[in-house]
Amino acid sequence: MQKNKKRQIKKSRQILLDNNIPITKPRMLVLGILLKNEGPLKVEDIIKLSRGKLAVSSMYRIINNLKNLNLINEFQTLENTKMIELADVKDEHHHHIFCESCGAVYDFEVDSHIEKELEKEIIKIKSKYDIIVKSHSLELLGLCKTCRDK
Amino acid sequence: MQKNKKRQIKKSRQILLDNNIPITKPRMLVLGILLKNEGPLKVEDIIKLSRGKLAVSSMYRIINNLKNLNLINEFQTLENTKMIELADVKDEHHHHIFCESCGAVYDFEVDSHIEKELEKEIIKIKSKYDIIVKSHSLELLGLCKTCRDK
DNA sequence: TATTATTTGAGAATGATTCTCATTCCTGAA
DNA sequence: TTCAGGAATGAGAATCATTCTCAAATAATA
Structure with a gap:
């Protein structure tokens, strides 16, 4: 998977260039971790995956950086654990499933007609409440296969 | 509104009786606050509204109590502020709107055909992911009227 | 390569939440 | 109504995630 890694590095670099942020090792590291591990990660996971190559404070700073640029999404699990994921570049809209037993989080998409x-x-809600809606997300709560089978 | 207050006390008491929890002053106080102020409250708000009649640690304990009994819902705003609200006894299903500027949170309902x-x-998602779904919630993010007008 | 502004690392500081345990309070039995 | 025993509470210490601070290291740029 050496090739894959190179692609990730290239992509991380491109993301930073596109957003006019200096390319630094810590930022490349965080982006690399997020690119490599598809789907949401806990802050704790990112720290582990960086294997001491990154100060905790720097990681939080970088995450906040990327969040402000809308490059990552942040949300909370049921147990109030913060989850981080790369914003979907393709802009496919996805939603979240939480397993209330093991805390796993999955992304899912709904049929396009439901999205519509x-x-x-x-x-309608916009006009009823007289607000501007910028984004929406459907959150499901339940039991994943593994936990259900226990 | 004396009558209203009595109704609240009665209702709080009934909730505790129904759930076999001893009726104590602190629990009545928390339930009273939640019943009186419809819609979500911050932990901070509950502390303020209890005006020193309740230890902070007790309030957290009671909230966790009620949460475990599914008597209250807990969720996070955009700024990761924890919000508390009484679970809807009537079981009307509602969703949340977050104002990303001032942090206000509103409940809303969708048309019944959309719910269906x-x-x-x-x-479909259940069978696709082979999971049990216990509840769902639609979350909107945007700007409330006041913040939009600024 | 040298300059300068930016970013980073390390640990202190903060803030929310949980824990501990002595005291107080409910509830059910007499 | 009183009492005993178990459960709940209050106060503050402890913990945990996150943010802050600032000196040292690093990236962009000329």
Whole structure:
């Protein structure tokens, strides 16, 4: 998977260039970790995966950086654990499933016609509450396969 | 509104009786605050509204109590502020709107046909991911009227 | 390569939440 | 109504995640 790694480095670099942020080792490291591990990660996971190559304070700073540039999404699990994931570059809209037993988090997408229905409904809600809606997310709570089988 | 208050006390008491929890002053106080102030409250708000009649540690304990009994819902705002609200006894399903500027949180409901569509979609997701889904929630993010007008 | 502003690392500081344990308070039995 | 025993509470210490501070290291740029 050497090739894959090179692609990740290239991509990380490109993300930073595109956003006019200096390319530094810590930033490349965090982006690399997020690119390599698809789907949401705990802060704790990122710290582990960086294997001491990154100060905890720097990691928080970098995460906040990337969040402000909308390059990553942040959300909370049921147990209030903060989860971090790269914002979907392709802009596919996805939602989250939380397992209330083991705390696992999965992304999912809904049928495009449901997305459209949701968007129509959101337009109604906008006018009803007289607000601007910038984004939406459907969150499911339940039991994953593994926990259900226990 | 004396009458209203009595109704609240009665209701708080009933909630505790129904759930076989001893009726204590601190629990009545927390329930009273949640019943009186419809919609989500910050932990901080509950502390203020209890005006020193309740130890902070007790308040957290009581909130966790009620949460474990599914009597209250807990969720996070954008700024990661924990919000507490009484679970809807009538079991009307509601969702949340977050204002990303001032942090306000509002509840809303969607048309029943959308709820039905969502439920159908969730059944599909259940089988696709082979999970048990216990609840769902739609979260909107945007700007409230006041912040928009600024 | 030298300059300068920016970023980083390390640990202190903060803030929210949980824990501990002595005291107080409910509840159910007499 | 009183009492005993178990459960809940208050106060503050302890913990945990996150942010802050500032001297040292690093990146962009000329």
